[in-house]
Amino acid sequence: MSETTTYDAVPYESFPFAQSHPARMSGMAKLFGLPATNLATARVLELGCSFGGNLLPMAVQCPGAQFTGVDLSQVQIDYANKIKSELGVTNITFRQANILDLAKETAQYDYIITHGVYSWIPPEVQSAMLDLYGKQLAPNGVGYISYNVYPGWKMREVVREMMLFHVGHLKDHTTKLAQARAILQYAGKLHANNQAAFGRLMAEEANLLMRCSDSYIYHEHLEANNRPCYFHEFVGATAKHGLSYLGESSLSDMLPDRHGADLANTARQISDGNIIACEQYVDLLTNRAFRQTLLIRADRAASVQRALSPASFRDLHVSVQLKPATVEPQLQTTKTPQPVAHAVYSDVHGRQINANQPHAKVMIDTLVAASPYSIPFTQAVQAVAAYAQSAGLQLDAATYVSSELAVLLGQGVATLFGEAQSRPAADAARIAPYARWHAARGNVVTNALHGLVQLTPEQAQAVKSGTPASAAQQAELMTLGLMV
Ligand SMILES: C[S@@+](CC[C@H](N)C(=O)[O-])C[C@H]1O[C@@H](n2cnc3c(N)ncnc32)[C@H](O)[C@@H]1O
Numbered sequence: 145m146s147e148t149t150t151y152d153a154v155p156y157e158s159f160p161f162a163q164s165h166p167a168r169m170s171g172m173a174k175l176f177g178l179p180a181t182n183l184a185t186a187r188v189l190e191l192g193c194s195f196g197g198n199l200l201p202m203a204v205q206c207p208g209a210q211f212t213g214v215d216l217s218q219v220q221i222d223y224a225n226k227i228k229s230e231l232g233v234t235n236i237t238f239r240q241a242n243i244l245d246l247a248k249e250t251a252q253y254d255y256i257i258t259h260g261v262y263s264w265i266p267p268e269v270q271s272a273m274l275d276l277y278g279k280q281l282a283p284n285g286v287g288y289i290s291y292n293v294y295p296g297w298k299m300r301e302v303v304r305e306m307m308l309f310h311v312g313h314l315k316d317h318t319t320k321l322a323q324a325r326a327i328l329q330y331a332g333k334l335h336a337n338n339q340a341a342f343g344r345l346m347a348e349e350a351n352l353l354m355r356c357s358d359s360y361i362y363h364e365h366l367e368a369n370n371r372p373c374y375f376h377e378f379v380g381a382t383a384k385h386g387l388s389y390l391g392e393s394s395l396s397d398m399l400p401d402r403h404g405a406d407l408a409n410t411a412r413q414i415s416d417g418n419i420i421a422c423e424q425y426v427d428l429l430t431n432r433a434f435r436q437t438l439l440i441r442a443d444r445a446a447s448v449q450r451a452l453s454p455a456s457f458r459d460l461h462v463s464v465q466l467k468p469a470t471v472e473p474q475l476q477t478t479k480t481p482q483p484v485a486h487a488v489y490s491d492v493h494g495r496q497i498n499a500n501q502p503h504a505k506v507m508i509d510t511l512v513a514a515s516p517y518s519i520p521f522t523q524a525v526q527a528v529a530a531y532a533q534s535a536g537l538q539l540d541a542a543t544y545v546s547s548e549l550a551v552l553l554g555q556g557v558a559t560l561f562g563e564a565q566s567r568p569a570a571d572a573a574r575i576a577p578y579a580r581w582h583a584a585r586g587n588v589v590t591n592a593l594h595g596l597v598q599l600t601p602e603q604a605q606a607v608k609s610g611t612p613a614s615a616a617q618q619a620e621l622m623t624l625g626l627m628v
Pocket residue numbers: 149151156157158159191192193194214215216217220241242243244258259260261264265269363
């Protein structure tokens with residue numbers, strides 16, 4: 145009989161985390177010159193899987209891979225197994241177990257995922273988790289761990305500790321949550337017009353948390369354990385278990401340039417080419433609070449090639465999160481004319497991305513035509529090479545595409561995959577089976593790219609029924625990544 149946990153009493157909502165998808169982990173490994181296992185045969189383990197919201201869509205999408213989800217909470221594992229049988233998937237196993245005990249096993253996995261767990265467990269379980277990664281990651285394996293970091297969490301701890309002090313003597317979960325919300329509300333109101341640094345911090349954090357779900361407030365802030373650490377401490381702890389830092393799960397999260405050239409140049413200069421030091425300086429100077437780190441076995445560290453070249457991208461697949469946009473021409477002075485954008489695109493936040501040369505437009509249009517699905521890097525190169533030839537342009541297409549792609553990746557509007565996430569042919573496309581199951585339970589569903597999408601009532605009806613109402617609706621669902 146398993147022990148009862150707080151997750152039995154207040155179950156965690158379980159979602160897909162696109163950044164933890166093995167095809168994205170393999171994309172980062174290949175980008176840095178390392179081989180990685182294809183999902184056709186991969187073994188994937190998730191620790192602290194809750195009721196499978198992250199792992200189940202992957203299992204449906206990749207029938208050849210074997211998935212194992214482990215969680216301490218029997219209630220959550222029972223629910224995961226219920227969903228598993230509703231979906232009829234056979235390539236996934238859910239187990240109630242403690243990470244402490246699993247570390248003694250000898251299984252091998254190509255991908256190990258732990259999202260939202262490491263910071264919330266006692267030090268001996270953290271150590272057992274890293275031990276498991278060190279021993280059970282296959283030779284070409286890639287591990288993902290997300291965790292809270294300082295200095296960003298220093299400020300959040302002030303709010304957490306206020307809530308903990310206020311509810312510490314309470315036993316009942318519902319009263320605890322109600323009182324945590326009550327003190328947040330009071331702090332938010334008290335500091336609503338306080339312009340001093342502490343007042344602004346308190347009001348901002350309190351108002352942000354007030355909008356979060358009960359399960360988030362409970363497990364993020366009211367659990368006995370929430371142990372942020374500095375990035376360099378995390379890397380130091382992983383090294384003791386035979387692990388090495390590969391990078392972050394999204395390239396854009398590890399490019400100092402995203403904070404401007406000044407910080408990027410300074411961080412690179414003062415860290416003397418040491419990537420751990422560089423990342424740590426950036427965290428310290430930008431108040432970072434969260435990381436999603438990829439780990440490899442330490443014996444592969446010497447093979448990591450961090451200098452990116454066209455060869456780094458050769459075997460990769462790429463998608464963009466962009467759509468064409470129109471902007472009104474702006475009046476300019478005659479003295480300082482700005483470059484004319486050949487095409488303008490917008491990202492999911494409405495941010496404008498320009499293609500300033502015709503061959504940039506060809507590259508982005510080729511990617512946008514497949515979006516949100518991926519195309520091979522080589523297809524983008526071929527499109528640009530064909531344009532260059534027709535326009536009589538002297539251009540090394542592979543060099544050009546890789547450097548432009550690095551810019552789009554840095555801007556966070558492109559994603560790399562180690563294997564194809566292809567757009568299906570319109571006449572053979574069907575609604576993604578996991579999305580169909582999901583739509584029967586709500587209007588926010590998991591798409592084929594492992595992201596969450598909000599559906600209109602009409603779209604939800606079509607996804608649930610398994611048949612788009614028209615060709616136009618099928619095209620709409622394709623754009624949302626809901627067709628496979
Ligand atoms: C904050 S939740 C995160 C759930 C999920 N990974 C997510 O991010 O949505 C932490 C999960 O870790 C599980 N957990 C905590 N301690 C554990 C342990 N020692 N062994 C296995 N699972 C554990 C909890 O039951 C819970 O489901």
